Amino acid sequence: MHGLINAAIQSFVSHTYGRSKWVRVMQRADMEFTDFEAMLIYEDDDTRRVLDAAAGELGRPRAEVLEDLGTYLVSNPNVESLRRLLRFGGVTYVEFLHSLDELPDRARLAVSDLDLPALELHDHGDAQFNLICHPGIPGYGSVMLGILRAMADDYGALAILDHITRPDRAEEISISLVEASFSEGRSFQLGARTG
């Protein structure tokens, strides 16, 4: 698994619940170190163990923890860069939803060895969408659910989202856009203020 994903989990747990909680998660997962490097590759199994340990340590179901992780990735100032990169996808929430099809390609453009599972948006008209998250990273759908919720807030859109269980290994999210401009949302300008 790419270190970026593990580092995202670490950032979420240690900023939300404190550094000592993260250290306990890593001990519980039987890892021999405490900090992931964002630019190194780790065993897939490491990620699974860390997620299980985090769910155990926080006493919450894994899917819930993952959804919070998704929300954190978009809404926390610590990881503002990711929110900005996602906002490049479109001017409106609907445009953003349509840009999800190319999210894995965008990710690969940024970090060539970052492999994200394919996403497939189905637009049923009448503001109804379904997002199919193909298998590859267990729990990816839960993270995407959190990301889509937080991005709706970011765009100022009011949307109802649901995680749908599927018979195959893919995950599915239904999106019902109630109001495209419900609130003002957060501003996004192409020019970053950093540097």
Place this chain on the structure above:
Amino acid sequence: MRWAAAWSDVLNMLCPMHVMLDAQGIIRNLGPTLGKLRADRPMLGQPFLDRFDLVQPSSAEIAPDLSDLHGRKIRLRFADHPQTALKGQVVLAPAAGGTIVNLAFGISILEAVQDYALTSADFAATDPTTEMLFLVEAKSAAMEASRRLNLRLEGARIAAEEQAYTDTLTGLKNRRALDLVLARLVEARVPFGMMHVDLDHFKSVNDTLGHGAGDHVLQHVARVMIDVTRRDDTVARIGGDEFVLVFEGLTNRKRLSSIADRLIDRLQAPIPYGAQICRVSCSVGTVLSIDYATPEIARMFDDADVALYASKNAGRARHTPYSHTLRGDQALRPI
């Protein structure tokens, strides 16, 4: 001359940074993004060359409506601040009633998006600028993460290297570090003095009081050696109770002799270890690089060794400078 309104609508959408000039070079229409760049100083109805400075080709050579630049690529900038650099292409469009100049930011795009607070909506749907900005930002973030990783790895490398040249028990340099120091001195032809030091009675401390006491004594010895030497001298532990001191630039026999005496003197003081008292001393053999036409480290070590064993054989706790005459006593040297 009448402007076809339909042309403006199409161009506004496809080329949001275009201008249309009439035969006099007056701006008759401009795309919404270009308009946004000077919202406070509208350009409509003004001469193109009043608002823009041509960089390439220079404006002295050309007609006000740029009609002689058909098909050409031009470089220009705003006449007023911020003087954002632009590039453009000139096209004669008689059907539209004049000249069309389509402008773009080119490499100034990174500053421009900040200066003008541009959004994706300011670019044509097919314009790859947004993707390019995404890429720049994504790559910068990835590069920053890599840079931080490199810094951490560099820190770890320095620590590992430090460790590889350090004797962990005493914190003194080890044999590997000593070899490098000596090689450097010989290479740079810096004169130096070198002492080979061996502890006396160390084995009996180890045997009677245990290894803990032995380690304690070695650490004490290391501190004393650092004390009696100068900051730039090298103190290395090269074996169990064997040490080498290198005095860079110091070849004065009297001074080296007095350093050796002070070292022996201080090491003979009793060393408390818990309730116990450890007693050691040391024997020293010294060589000077200036005594050799071309100093060879192996040869110098060998001679220092001979001098050291002369000290041992003469009853320990003493210092012997190397001289050829010592070789005559070699039969006395214990193997």
